[in-house]
Amino acid sequence: MREFAWGDVSVYVAGHNGLVGSAIVRALEAAGVGRIVGWRSSELDLTDRDAAMDAVRDAAPDIVIDAAARVGGIMANSTYPVEFMRDNLLIQTNVMDAAHAADVDRLLFLGSSCIYPRHATQPIRESSLMTGPLEPTNQAYALAKISGIFYIEAFRTQYGRHWISAMPTNLYGPRDNFDLQTSHVLPAFIRRFHEAKVAGAPSVTVWGTGAPRREFLHVDDLAQAALTLLQKYDSAETINVGLGDDLPIKELAEPVASVVGFEGTIEWDTSKPDGMPRKMLDTTRINDLGWSPTIKLRDGVASTYEWYVENVA
Numbered sequence: 001m002r003e004f005a006w007g008d009v010s011v012y013v014a015g016h017n018g019l020v021g022s023a024i025v026r027a028l029e030a031a032g033v034g035r036i037v038g039w040r041s042s043e044l045d046l047t048d049r050d051a052a053m054d055a056v057r058d059a060a061p062d063i064v065i066d067a068a069a070r071v072g073g074i075m076a077n078s079t080y081p082v083e084f085m086r087d088n089l090l091i092q093t094n095v096m097d098a099a100h101a102a103d104v105d106r107l108l109f110l111g112s113s114c115i116y117p118r119h120a121t122q123p124i125r126e127s128s129l130m131t132g133p134l135e136p137t138n139q140a141y142a143l144a145k146i147s148g149i150f151y152i153e154a155f156r157t158q159y160g161r162h163w164i165s166a167m168p169t170n171l172y173g174p175r176d177n178f179d180l181q182t183s184h185v186l187p188a189f190i191r192r193f194h195e196a197k198v199a200g201a202p203s204v205t206v207w208g209t210g211a212p213r214r215e216f217l218h219v220d221d222l223a224q225a226a227l228t229l230l231q232k233y234d235s236a237e238t239i240n241v242g243l244g245d246d247l248p249i250k251e252l253a254e255p256v257a258s259v260v261g262f263e264g265t266i267e268w269d270t271s272k273p274d275g276m277p278r279k280m281l282d283t284t285r286i287n288d289l290g291w292s293p294t295i296k297l298r299d300g301v302a303s304t305y306e307w308y309v310e311n312v313a
Helices: 019-031 049-059 074-079 081-101 136-159 185-199 219-232 249-260 297-311
Strands: 010-014 035-037 063-066 106-110 162-168 170-172 203-207 216-218 239-241 265-269
Touching: 010 019, 010 049, 010 081, 019 035, 019 170, 019 219, 049 081, 063 081, 063 219, 074 081, 074 136, 081 106, 081 136, 106 136, 106 219, 136 162, 162 219, 170 185, 170 219, 170 297, 185 203, 185 249, 185 297, 216 219, 216 297, 219 239, 249 265, 249 297
Parallel strands: 010 035, 010 063, 063 106, 106 162, 162 239, 170 216, 203 265
Antiparallel strands: none
């Protein structure tokens, strides 16, 4: 792996305008990167193989960060498994093939902690991959991301590429998806509690029992992890990026409601699915590289809510 200084390289961030990609762009700008390349989905459809190949070849980046994906919560994953599998397979395959054609030697593929078995031993180590059945509610998305991990490994084996993959835990932050039909739990809480506060509603009903445990990592912490990995990590084995701590969904609802200012009651619709019972990542390996998260949950929720009020509400 060639050493590099950020000021000397150009970086293509696939999905640069989304939750993860925009945070990575902010981190790259702060690091003084030489050039950042990115296209909105209206400018470049990454499911279009020829368009992706042409764009990356013409841009000729030194590094590619694949933060592009079709993402969503339990409802979206359960309703549209075909789209979640097909679109993610196309996006990541096209980005990687385009990077290879452009002779990009350094690439970071970002997946998700949902790749791990539903009943994996907690905290989940990277070696748990492919050791048991997946969570049914997001199986299609998980299988696409698992394919991406092994595609990275294939390029390393066959072509000697210094490509890597990382699996973040549940993410949140500015530019999150607040659509109640497709969002994840934390942004959904922000929107539901905000709308209930504005309407003066006495209660809010949310999905599930509230018992599943989750960890929540601010996307700016993930962005710093991405830069650390590109400088220090070079292995075919994927690497976890997480908080190293979790809490029940019920205990997440309370601080979110407090930050938003919703003072009503929270009711739980137990007829709706919970998803995986627990999903906390073992972050020993990335911590050993010198990275650890710095943004506390309440501070992160407060800044995310501020962005929501200014840009969405």
